[in-house]
Amino acid sequence: MTMDPLLLTGEVDAATDRLLRTAATFDGPDLAAASLLPAWSRGHVLAHLARSADGFVNLLTAARTGESIPMYASAAARDADIRAGASRPPEAHLDDLRRSADRFAEAVAAMPVEAWTATVQARLGPWPAAMLVWGRLREIEVHHVDLDAGYRPADWPEGFGHRLLHEVAASLNGRADAPPMVLRFDGSRHELVIGDRSAAPTLTGAAPELAAWLIGRSPGTVLAVTPDGPLPQPPEWI
Structure with a gap:
């Protein structure tokens, strides 16, 4: 976009x-x-x-x-x-x-x-x-x-979902209250890293679903977590 x-x-x-x-x-x-x-x-x-x-x-x-x-x-x-x-x-x-x-x-x-x-x-x-x-x-x-x-977030235009995800991930990087995580888009090797990668689970899903979860508009139930475990708890968005 x-x-x-x-x-x-x-x-x-x-x-x-x-x-x-x-x-x-x-x-x-x-x-x-x-x-x-x-x-x-x-x-x-x-x-x-x-x-x-x-x-x-x-x-x-x-x-x-x-x-x-x-x-x-x-x-x-x-x-x-x-x-x-x-x-x-x-x-x-x-x-x-x-x-x-x-x-x-x-x-x-x-x-x-x-x-x-x-x-x-x-x-x-x-x-x-x-x-x-x-x-x-x-x-x-x-x-x-x-x-x-x-x-729903799935109804967002693709370009909007990607831009929002990049913006929110960038705003979280460096925040002390943001848990480490790796965000990976479905069907893509492209990923966004927040915090220390060595301690970070990888969350995989469509860009709009990842963005919606980060901003508190989705429970993230459609996201895959590797290694298997609970989703991290992102801090409150704006």
Whole structure:
């Protein structure tokens, strides 16, 4: 998968379309049902996806104008917006998702080439503006799974699953709380090593399944472990 932000926009559009098709199937009770995220309903997840799109618009605007604009006004404001939007009727959720996605697309289109070299202040710290389109794609694909409505990591586009796996593995390498492990893709000799290889079990599976397990979106039951034994316990993802 390319990391060129402009070439990734088609992936974002396709992921958004898949998300909207799922969201369009929800009625009121569906939205109130639990998601895969603790204490969040499906309505919370959809409200978060809409507000995070606006957060990415803020960061794109900061990169374009040079102004210091945070992703969210504050952590408390972010949480309050999600709570306030969670219980809306299905039509309001769909309209908000569509409109916020359009605002994101417009903000990407407004970016001059030089603005992609900027660094912006994301929720967890400084981030290259060139990574913002990837960040939005990752948000959509992962939270679509969190809706627990039939969309699974196996449904992720192959390029997305590979890119996510590489990103998460790189972020874990060197962390004191990350257990050693070797991640090997099915049907490939390519592998990713986290920590001390000499003490590491080898986990084999499809790239999306490995990535989903590392970020806590899968129990890892489809992964093979060599030598035979329990799966390691990866630390909490972002």
